[in-house]
Amino acid sequence: MKPACARAEIVAGAIALGEATETERDEYRRHIAACASCLAALGGEREIERIMRAVADARDAETWEPVVPSPSARRSRTLRRAWRFGVSSAALAIVVSFAIHLAIVAFLRPVSAPPASALAQLPQSTMRVTLERPPAPVHAKAVRHASEPSIVVVHNVITLKSPPRATVDRDAQTPVRATETRVSTATTVVAAATAAPSDVPIWRRDAALPIARAPQPPVLQGRAESIAVAPSYVIRDATPLGGDTAIDPRPPLIAYSQGAEGTTAFEVSVDERGNPQRCTITKSSGYLSLDDAVCAAAMHARYAPRTVNGRATPGVYRDAFTFRAQTRDESPQVPEF
Amino acid sequence: MEEVYLTAGSSESGAQVRVESLAREYQTKLARYLRRMVGDSETALDLTQDVFLAAFRTLQNDPARPLTAGWLYKTATNSAISFLRRKKIVRMLPLDRDHDVRSWRIDEQSTISLDLQAALDRLPADQSSAVLLTSYAGYSSQEAAAMLGTSADAVRQRVCRAMKTLRTVMTE
Numbered sequence: 001m002k003p004a005c006a007r008a009e010i011v012a013g014a015i016a017l018g019e020a021t022e023t024e025r026d027e028y029r030r031h032i033a034a035c036a037s038c039l040a041a042l043g044g045e046r047e048i049e050r051i052m053r054a055v056a057d058a059r060d061a062e063t064w065e066p067v068v069p070s071p072s073a074r075r076s077r078t079l080r081r082a083w084r085f086g087v088s089s090a091a092l093a094i095v096v097s098f099a100i101h102l103a104i105v106a107f108l109r110p111v112s113a114p115p116a117s118a119l120a121q122l123p124q125s126t127m128r129v130t131l132e133r134p135p136a137p138v139h140a141k142a143v144r145h146a147s148e149p150s151i152v153v154v155h156n157v158i159t160l161k162s163p164p165r166a167t168v169d170r171d172a173q174t175p176v177r178a179t180e181t182r183v184s185t186a187t188t189v190v191a192a193a194t195a196a197p198s199d200v201p202i203w204r205r206d207a208a209l210p211i212a213r214a215p216q217p218p219v220l221q222g223r224a225e226s227i228a229v230a231p232s233y234v235i236r237d238a239t240p241l242g243g244d245t246a247i248d249p250r251p252p253l254i255a256y257s258q259g260a261e262g263t264t265a266f267e268v269s270v271d272e273r274g275n276p277q278r279c280t281i282t283k284s285s286g287y288l289s290l291d292d293a294v295c296a297a298a299m300h301a302r303y304a305p306r307t308v309n310g311r312a313t314p315g316v317y318r319d320a321f322t323f324r325a326q327t328r329d330e331s332p333q334v335p336e337f
Numbered sequence: 338m339e340e341v342y343l344t345a346g347s348s349e350s351g352a353q354v355r356v357e358s359l360a361r362e363y364q365t366k367l368a369r370y371l372r373r374m375v376g377d378s379e380t381a382l383d384l385t386q387d388v389f390l391a392a393f394r395t396l397q398n399d400p401a402r403p404l405t406a407g408w409l410y411k412t413a414t415n416s417a418i419s420f421l422r423r424k425k426i427v428r429m430l431p432l433d434r435d436h437d438v439r440s441w442r443i444d445e446q447s448t449i450s451l452d453l454q455a456a457l458d459r460l461p462a463d464q465s466s467a468v469l470l471t472s473y474a475g476y477s478s479q480e481a482a483a484m485l486g487t488s489a490d491a492v493r494q495r496v497c498r499a500m501k502t503l504r505t506v507m508t509e
Binding site: 006009010011012013014016017041043047048051052054055057058059061065066067068 | 360364365368369372378381382385386389447449450452453468471472473477478490492493494495496497498500501503504507
């Protein structure tokens with residue numbers, strides 16, 4: 001920058017602040033008359049005054065009148081707050097540590113595990129029990145902790161199903177069961193386990209199984225108005241998205257040290273968007289930690305909603321997980337019942 | 338830090354009275370000045386309180402010291418500059434100051450006010466403090482120079498450069 005232009009900046013600043021003498025104003029006028037760049041950048045005297053008036057207008061338009069707390073008030077308030085905080089946090093610490101002790105004591109004494117015949121005691125009127133044995137430990141995966149005995153998680157050992165919904169065609173002659181193929185496996189409890197081993201996980205089996213349909217009405221010969229149209233239902237139940245690891249329970253460490261074992265059956269109500277709404281344990285494993293882990297995992301998953309004729313509706317997904325305690329060198333095993 | 342106030346004896350009440358009278362007189366001006374500097378009402382309030390706290394400490398250590406408005410503005414400017422420097426370090430993302438201005442009172446969101454703030458946000462701290470101390474707080478260039486520790490000509494030059502930016506913003 002040329003010295004004359006630097007000088008012009010100072011004079012322009014003086015003009016802006018209203019401190020310029022008349023000789024300085026003359027000096028500035030002469031400079032911008034000769035220097036096009038300064039005229040373009042700074043503008044004439046009127047321009048400078050216009051901008052500074054805008055600043056003053058902006059200042060005068062302000063209405064903000066804050067009340068700043070006085071430092072002494074702040075000091076005493078801070079001290080009081082610190083004192084109260086100290087006292088209350090000490091009391092809180094005592095209460096919390098006591099509660100933690102209670103919780104640990106309660107937790108170390110697990111609910112007595114249900115006997116092996118617990119499955120038989122399930123209410124038969126509302127639920128049927130299907131046993132399906134996975135063919136190989138393909139779906140079994142070992143959850144190992146570094147040095148502790150680990151827990152084997154086996155997917156879908158028990159499926160609890162409510163009785164299938166029956167749909168009746170118009171003539172009410174033959175009740176058509178929507179999940180007909182499942183009914184057959186459900187009635188033969190033990191036979192299904194040996195007769196129908198399959199590599200398909202239970203939550204993908206919908207795709208493998210023939211979809212239950214109402215039988216097509218017979219094509220009637222004759223007049224057009226006599227052709228009956230029977231209602232046809234295609235129902236797909238809610239299924240978790242994401243394959244084997246869709247629901248991935250992670251039992252807490254306390255379950256490992258307890259050597260927790262058992263089967264947790266649960267059901268998740270899934271809304272029409274596929275979001276899990278509520279998880280209910282229908283059969284407890286006897287360990288709160290395992291049940292909680294299963295429900296937390298089930299609520300974390302995403303689901304394909306139940307569809308009726310392609311329209312999404314709220315539905316229920318039912319599943320079960322079996323946890324087995326396992327020593328470090330033992331290979332994962334299929335659970336026995 | 339806080340214990341210092343407790344142990345201070347009779348001088349505490351005198352310092353307190355003086356600071357409170359200073360606060361009554363200057364809190365609005367200082368808060369508005371700091372809000373223009375940092376562009377944010379909440380931060381401006383915090384910084385204003387820091388200024389009065391600093392005044393309180395100073396008066397406790399030296400009860401005879403005269404504290405002028407210039408001292409308050411100087412302290413405010415320094416705290417604002419150090420706040421802006423910290424903010425620059427902390428925030429790697431480009432600043433979105435428009436958001437701060439939107440939190441201002443609705444009757445202050447005139448075009449002129451927003452333009453001024455947009456220009457001030459673009460300016461380096463020395464230029465914005467120069468233009469705010471003079472045309473905004475009403476000090477002469479000599480007084481502002483004493484607060485900022487420079488010469489009067491330097492203040493005029495900074496005002497002129499700030500004005501260039503302001504002119505660009507207002508004609509955009």
